[in-house]
Amino acid sequence: MTPGPPKAETLGTRIRRLRTERGWTQRELAEPRYDRGFLAKVETGQRPPSDEVLGYLAERLGRTVGELRFGRPPGAAEALWAELDQGYRALGQGRVADAEVVFADAGKRAADYHLADVECYARFCLAEVRWQRFDVAAAMSAFEHAGLLAAAAPPWLRAMIVHRWSGCQFLSGFAGTAIASVETALAEVRAAEPVDADAELCLLTALIHPLVEMGGLRRARRAAEEGRLAAALATRPDFVARYHRQASQVWQTDGLVERAEADLTEAVRLFASLGHDRDAARCRWARGYLFRHTGRLDEARAELTIARDALTDVGSEEGVFGTTIELAEVRRRQGAPDEAEALIAGIRPLLDSARDVESLGEVHRMLGLIAQERGDLPGATRLLREAADDQERGSLRGALVTTSLYLGDVLRARGLLGEAVSAYQRGVRAAVDTDSGPLG
Template sequence: MAKRDDPESGGRGGRSDGRPGHPATDLRLRLAEAQRTLADGAGEEAAAQYARLLAEAERHELPDVQAQALLGLGDCALEAGELAAGHEHFERAERLLADAPLPARVPAVRGRAVSHYLAGELRYAVHLLESTLDALDRGGLHDPDALLLLYAGVIGPYMDMGAHARAAQAAEAALALAAREGDPALVARAHRAAARTLLAEGRTAEADASLARAAEIYQSLHLRTELANCHWMRGYLHAQNGELDRAEAALREAQAMLSARRAALYSSQVAVELADVLHRRGKSGEAAALLRDVLGDLSPERGAVHAAAAHRLLGIIAEAAQDTEAAEEHYVRALSLLERAGAAGDLADLCRLLGDLLRRTGRVEAALDAYRTGLGHRTAPGTTTLGPADRRLL
């Protein structure tokens, strides 16, 4: 095996391209370049850069650089909607960092949790994040970057599971850390994540202010995907607040940005929420066409909660068109997806819709079963993927 360069030598002789001669320094500079490439919206190019970096880091036996390259590959995979590949990259990064302090492993844990969350495995995502928070606390490892990543990451799964109090506590902790945090990207992430709990508490103006702050930071940092996700969240906020024209504009902007970046899964999820807004604006035909166009990109293992939301909305549209059979089929498919995911707010809303349909068609016992399934869950602004069902159907 070739002898590794002496880290004190600075790479004897230097390089003609102006880069440092030592492999570790060179690779770390190129990691920063790959991160900029991903931030600028070239996900495929960034993935290729990270793959080359990983191979070179393996050749030079630099496990910390390997781990960073794998984290980058994981982020690229999530953006492309390749959840299994993303999970594998994050898991490999975590294994490489097994001997490092826990805060150094947190980005990999958070990446794994996001891959489970996007796959509809809410409970396991929460388990990963909570157990890591507990381990940091037990070890007295109060690293602000690590804590902020974990608290911001757990808010969405908490809200989808109906754990509103825990989501609010996590948001409070994230915002407190953000007030002292130096990394602007982490500050923006905290504000974006906390906006959903603020909305659920009826603090709409504060939620909007948090999103405006996040968008401002993302714009200044040229983080295009994060900025698109911020527009997405603003569209969600406007939709939940009944401001449908503003919701449609924000969601269309988010979808255009994500589509341009080939962020397939995120783009499909935004399309479902946009379809809901279009339906609520009286454009049900356009909404149904949009749902049928993206539903093939969603599945129980890929965007399960939004797949259920798409079936829920197609059921509502079918019911309004007096197609009871199609409506029931969509509701039942949505129910199966939501029970697996454990999305409490959506599940309660769906059980009410299905129960009411069954009751109207004379199947009282089946209706009661549906109501019982949703019993104990409640919906509130910020807890459901889409806006409220049209009360005229009830």
Template sequence: MGRRVHRLRAALGLTQRQLAEPAYTAAYISTLEAGRVQPSEKALRHLAERLGSSYEELATGRPAHLATGLRLRLTEAQRVLATQDPARAAERYAELAREAGRHGLDQERATALVGLGQCALETGELDAAREHFEAAEAVLTGLGVPLPRRVPAIRGRALAHLLAGELRYACYLVENALDELNASGLHDPDALVLLYTAAIGPYMDLGAHARAAQAAELALALAPRVSDPALVARMHRGVARTLIAEGRAAEADASLAKAAAYYQQLQIGAELALCHWMRGYVRAQDGDLERAEAELRTARDMLTARRATLYTHQVGVELAGVLHRRGKDTEAQALLGELLGGLSPERGSVHAGGAHRLLGLIAQRRGDTESAEEHYVRALALLEHAGAAGDLADICRLLGDLLRRAGRTEAALDAYRTGLGHRAAPGTTTLGPPPASPPL
């Protein structure tokens, strides 16, 4: 600080006495510039005014308005991520993270790290995404930042684990944060809606439909208190999944239409693509396969344009399922063959299992029972790795039926028993008590 004062004074051609007067003495300035005294806030503000600087710049050495400028550029990076290529957004976030780190602006650095994590999620780099979110959470925790402001990083971690097939750990992260928020009275509506909607996906994949429905109801009840329209749109997209599970296709479609309207208004391309994905899923569940195919192709094209590879592969599996149901097995099989190279137990295991399930159905339709069994067994291993109870029960039924028709009764019984074990009390065999609910 003494060196900064000396440098600025010399640049202005001021003597120590001219700088000190009228409140201080030249001797005090000399002692300060030599680093032998720590000035008070009052003294620093006096010196900043005389030197034409700011209190923050004199105290920390940071350029004036640096933090404000960084926050503006972070907002622009978020806009790029929402409307353009995640790779371009990642370049901006990386630059901002380095700059914030150089100047000790830890909160801005954490925001940039969360942005890098979001970019990595879109491009399917799950290990990198998890590292960025963990680093952001560690920075914010070290600063003593309240939990509601750490929720985006926690939600990002949970999503990275979900996409990697680690469903139970994703639930643990979300539920732990929900319990801490509600138990401590930190009933921040934005944070709660973000967490409840993040919980719906892993709950559904685990077969915990009742718990997913409860999370959706709580998110809907909190929605009127949320100020961020993008968050409301994300909530409507998540809620639609529970409505689908309950057979309420029309309501699910209406919820997704609301989400699409929000995202179209906000020009958030990735989220709009995910809305088309979910609408395609709703159409497929409702038997409207032609419109389902159109929605899923739209979603896939949008995600491909954004180079969101993992999401593109996942939508491709859904599209292949619709093609199979429409009798287009050759096209479905070719599509699945392209997709499986980008899916693995550690990267989209639930959809990798779904791809093998579809290939098994296609093989079974053409009478190739050996190939069908091979795909069903691969699907079973992938879904067991993820703990996706509902899908596991379905694949066990398909495998059991195939084995029974081949006369392998004991093997069929083993497959059925495995499926029944996963369907027993859905949502209770792998999860603990549900998280506390906020006062509404």
């Protein structure tokens, strides 16, 4: 672990300490450019050194200006980056509490050393802890906290902060804001010369899911194709893996199931090679989703069960939450509604506390369909209306089209023809708006 700076050590005291450690007199350090009396005043604090003086002394003492000014040991920044990288791997492997301690400690030392880029990374990592615990509001605030230092961060980290913050916005029902923030950041990356391929890939990846869910399929397809080109130039394998995972959603929507499976297989391989257990499990979750949507329910159940167990092991409440909803839908389709309801009951506290409009709409629709299958048409009507309201609030046009169809059918079965027509019309409006951009 990189030590922190000596407590209450002034700049002059530090210069004297480094000088005496080398066995030098004041004259030996000061000459040939300055004299002994001048250095004596610097060491006692009577004469603050100019940047020029500080640069000269740093070079003579074998330090960078920043190391001398702030008391950083040589290589402090690199050591702290390595600690944070190691902590991030620990987070992905389920050692959440240990990782949080590493992030907080490294962030404090980075602040002490005035290493704004490293402190930004530490703040980002702490935000990832909040995300893994599925505290969406706290995660969003923490990503904003990291963003305050983003100007000092490398492009890939700035892009990841936008990626994660926009994801929190999307879950909170602000899909238009989420997409606009990513597109603004993407334009800024592309305006720079040279374009940073990792940052570009990260932001293109961030666009795919919200665009698909909002019905912006042409734009999502374009992001996936542009991402494929950026991935060929990217240097971060975790970004490439994350791209493959998200691109699979586009190919699935286009009916290109083999291409979607191939992307997910590559994503699993890359994440596993990096020791990112959480992300590898999320790829299996995506594969279960793919199997469900292609009617391979037994395979979906097996894959989602494995993913859910793995995400439980690494402490990813967000992942357990999502896989449980998917698994419940699979069991409903397999004719086990009681088990589906029990699965949802198990995550009900998290569902009630999380600001995840997308999942809330999916759960309400699922429970509405279970009520319909049991012949409880009034209950089905209420739940499907709640689902449609959730989906409209979140600008989830594709899901709203499907829910409106189900709701219209239930209302028609109850003889409420006028209300059924209104429900169908709501779905038609959502379908017409598909690919036209965010709902205003």
